[in-house]
Amino acid sequence: MSWLLDYQKYTEHTEAPRLLHLLSGLSAIAAVLKRQVWLDMVHFKWYPSLYIVLVAKPGVVAKSTTLSVAASLVRHVKGVNIGADSATWQALSANIAETAEMFEYNGEFIPEAAMCFFSSEYGSLMDLYNQEMVNFFIDMWDGKDTYKKLTKTSGSEMIEGPIISLIAGTTPAWINLNMSNIAAAGGLTSRTLFAFADDKEKLIAYPDEVAATSLAPPVKEALKEKLIEGLRHMSTLRGPVLLTEEARVFGREWYNELWGNKAKLRDEPWYEGYIARAQTQLHKLSICFAVSDGLMEIRREHILLASGLLEELETFLPRVFMAVGKSAAALASDKLLAFVARHGQCTYAAAIKYIKSDLPDFRNFESVVKTLLQSNQLKLVQDGAQVILKPGSEFRAI
Numbered sequence: 243m244s245w246l247l248d249y250q251k252y253t254e255h256t257e258a259p260r261l262l263h264l265l266s267g268l269s270a271i272a273a274v275l276k277r278q279v280w281l282d283m284v285h286f287k288w289y290p291s292l293y294i295v296l297v298a299k300p301g302v303v304a305k306s307t308t309l310s311v312a313a314s315l316v317r318h319v320k321g322v323n324i325g326a327d328s329a330t331w332q333a334l335s336a337n338i339a340e341t342a343e344m345f346e347y348n349g350e351f352i353p354e355a356a357m358c359f360f361s362s363e364y365g366s367l368m369d370l371y372n373q374e375m376v377n378f379f380i381d382m383w384d385g386k387d388t389y390k391k392l393t394k395t396s397g398s399e400m401i402e403g404p405i406i407s408l409i410a411g412t413t414p415a416w417i418n419l420n421m422s423n424i425a426a427a428g429g430l431t432s433r434t435l436f437a438f439a440d441d442k443e444k445l446i447a448y449p450d451e452v453a454a455t456s457l458a459p460p461v462k463e464a465l466k467e468k469l470i471e472g473l474r475h476m477s478t479l480r481g482p483v484l485l486t487e488e489a490r491v492f493g494r495e496w497y498n499e500l501w502g503n504k505a506k507l508r509d510e511p512w513y514e515g516y517i518a519r520a521q522t523q524l525h526k527l528s529i530c531f532a533v534s535d536g537l538m539e540i541r542r543e544h545i546l547l548a549s550g551l552l553e554e555l556e557t558f559l560p561r562v563f564m565a566v567g568k569s570a571a572a573l574a575s576d577k578l579l580a581f582v583a584r585h586g587q588c589t590y591a592a593a594i595k596y597i598k599s600d601l602p603d604f605r606n607f608e609s610v611v612k613t614l615l616q617s618n619q620l621k622l623v624q625d626g627a628q629v630i631l632k633p634g635s636e637f638r639a640i
Contacts, residue, residue: 245271245472245534249312252465255452257442258308261554265294265437266312269409271530273316273324273358274477277385277405278345279533281525281540282482288522289385290529293434294409295364297417297562303439305411306362312409313360318470319477325359325406328366331375335391338382339401347480353402364410370420376430382406383433414438417562418573432515435523438558476533483529488542496549497521516559524548574600575610579619579638582631590622590629 249267250260272292280287296305316322323341325334337357344351361367369375381389382404389401421431446452457465485493500520527548528540535544564576574597581596582588588596594607601607611631614620618636622629 245469245476245536246531248465248469248472251457252462252469253308253311255446255449255457256304256307256311257444257446257449258303258305259439259443261437262296262303262305262308262439263311264551265296265435266308266409267534268292268527268530269294269358269360269407270312270316270473271476271533272407272526274319274322274473275479275529275533276322276356276407276477277352277354277403278347278477278480279529279538280385280482281485281529287385288525288529289405290526290533291383291385291405291407292409292526292530293379293383293407293430295434295436296409296411296439297414297436297558298411298439299415300413303442309360309362309409309411315466315469315473316358316360319473321477323357325357327359327361327363331369331372331378335378335389335401338404338406339391339399342402345480355401355404357406359406359408359410361408361410364412365416365420367408367410370430379406380429380433414562421563429515432519435552435555436558436562437555438561479533479538481538483532484539486539486541489528489540489545492542492545492549493524496524496545513559516556520552523552527551570600571606571610574607575614578610578614578631582620582633582637587623587630587632590631593631 246264246267249270250263253263253266254260256263269292272290275290277289277291280289296303296308298305313324317324321343323337325337329337334357338355341357342353342355344353346352359367368379378389383406385405387403389404391399391401500517524545525540525548528545531544531547532538532540537544577600578593578597581593590611593611594604597607597610601610611620615622615634618634619638620631621634623632624630
């Protein structure tokens with residue numbers, strides 16, 4: 243049975259969407275594989291390192307709890323280095339250098355310096371305004387053979403075989419405040435898989451009651467041990483993952499479609515970078531899916547799973563980046579449309595009250611409403627003494 247399927251069963255009594263648990267499980271696999279498993283493309287290698295960010299409003303889908311479940315399993319695996327939630331890039335570089343070790347494959351000793359992160363707050367770990375930090379994380383994801391670090395005291399230091407995997411949580415508000423159009427289109431963002439959630443998958447007031455009925459304590463403990471042993475086994479794997487011919491056939495068709503029709507469909511600043519990294523992401527994920535099944539070869543079903551996951555994550559990107567680079571008026575406009583969508587309609591007075599904190603000046607509010615009316619996204623309807631805002635013929639809520 244697949245390790246990931248066992249992990250989904252282990253986490254099924256929680257409110258978080260299954261997709262977030264799947265991504266957390268994939269992060270756990272990537273964390274224990276480090277650089278010791280790869281897909282060889284002759285001139286370069288694809289390693290299973292992943293950067294994943296879960297985006298949701300505070301307290302809605304329990305991002306921190308979701309990450310902590312995966313992290314708690316990984317902590318039982320000897321030799322896996324979990325990094326701090328917050329540090330300067332210089333400190334991170336020094337910490338990774340301290341993890342340096344060698345592993346043996348086919349009689350050859352290969353250097354490696356690996357670290358993983360399970361951070362509840364992406365903003366505590368990552369400073370997008372610090373270009374040196376951004377470049378550092380880009381180099382770690384790329385899986386370069388060496389990383390050269392310049393220091394004031396000792397000149398330069400070389401880290402051999404560095405690699406990082408990370409999964410973190412954040413909020414739409416943090417992205418809006420900290421990510422510019424340039425950052426959204428930049429190299430780090432294009433190397434990151436973003437998932438968006440705005441609701442719980444199910445409502446569970448008391449998780450202990452559900453856990454007791456769906457997974458009795460002895461059964462859950464046994465499943466936990468099975469998951470830990472699975473990760474421990476994965477951490478002992480060494481060498482290249484093979485790509486079956488059936489997987490290659492699909493991969494060629496997928497690649498041609500990616501750079502053919504699909505690349506022409508969108509013109510958002512972040513989409514070009516996403517396209518450029520998509521093939522690498524596809525094969526990183528495929529490695530993790532294959533290893534989850536206990537295999538050192540990527541079969542058609544694994545690359546199909548990776549492709550399906552990427553397609554699902556792609557649908558979230560407009561929502562993740564929808565407010566990046568927008569003015570206060572544009573954000574208020576989106577917020578008002580979403581408010582009308584939720585309620586079907588609203589009074590003019592209710593709209594003023596709802597948007598007041600975003601646009602304190604009433605003239606700016608009137609300008610937003612006027613624009614929405616002129617574009618037929620909203621329409622005004624007189625209902626007795628009340629003025630009602632309703633969806634117009636071109637209504638489109640974000």
